[in-house]
Amino acid sequence: MHIKRFTLTSKKNWWMVELDEEEESPPKSAIHPPPPYTTDHSLHRDDPHRHDSAHVRARSRSRQRSRPPTRPPSPEQYNPPRRPNAIFSFPTPSIYSAGPNPTASMQPFTQGSASELFKCVVKKPEYVTLEINGEVQSNAIDVATQFLAELRVYTTVSHHRNLPVFLGCLDGVGMVMEYIEGRTLYQFMKDGELTRSRKCDFHNQLLDAMCHVHSFGLSHGDLSTLNIQVTHNGTTLKLFDFGRSVAATSVFAPPDGEPVDPFAWMTANPSATPRVEQIHPGTRPFSAPEILRGECQDACLADAYSFGMILVCLERSELVDAKPWEQRKDKLPTDLFNGCTMWVDRIKQYLARFDSRRRLMMEDMVMILDD
Incomplete structure (x- = not known):
């Protein structure tokens, strides 16, 4: 033959x-x-x-078929060396590659006769090593943990309009994502551009994005007005910075305990040993009280608390604050809801104790109100 x-x-x-x-x-x-x-x-x-x-x-023929919109879990097992930079050592594993046609929802900033050019962001690990009292101290494990957590989100969660497009990894460098032109939600509020209809629209977009991430069994972990980008035209939110994301099925260790090895779960038998992840407080004042106490058992409920705090900021069109030593006792400032008229009752349910707190659900979408 x-x-x-x-x-x-x-x-x-x-x-x-x-x-x-x-x-x-x-x-x-x-x-x-x-x-x-x-x-x-x-x-x-x-x-x-x-x-x-x-x-x-x-x-060869199977590779030509159209792929489903969500990527099936990969059976590949990847055990990177225990250094942050080594996560992207050559060759970068295929489990960290982008999904099919990742630039489909992106607009090129220029086109040539045989190519399209897109703006992107390269995020690479940077860690610090110091010698203190004759002992070498480093944040390398925490940096590696955050990069592995973020990679898990971008390679697990399917495409969504309110999440940045993940474009894969560069060998020896880091992860590549779309470049989002715009301002953070904090800066957007500071500039006084929140109308009544825009508040409703931002509420729905943020709720949609969070429910989408939660549907894959993952949390955000650091939801705040600084980790939400408003595109340059002021109409679309982009949720980013998933370095504190954890899996809903994990066992959570307190943040003040011994550092948890972020690579240990990769060699363990998942059916016999549940993954242990350290859950850290996020940005003040958006962290849930149970995280501040080191007692968090449901990371998605902690995200709901952060969502409630963001709604307060949207309602008041300004950044709010709470004393962390009071917040960890589930106490809120007495004037926190001053100026809240649109969703105050539901916000209080998001900011309740974790055992009676309202979860994030798509059914809670609101109607866009006229200005």
């Missing part, structure tokens, strides 16, 4: 494909000859590492 061998390239990966002439040939547009600077990677029948032709043909 006459067999042709084609070498297909996909970024850093080489795909060796054997095709039988009697089989249906692939379209010519899918076949790319090796570039002139590469060597011949043809397979031989006595090569013990060659791919079975039928198997490779099946895999």
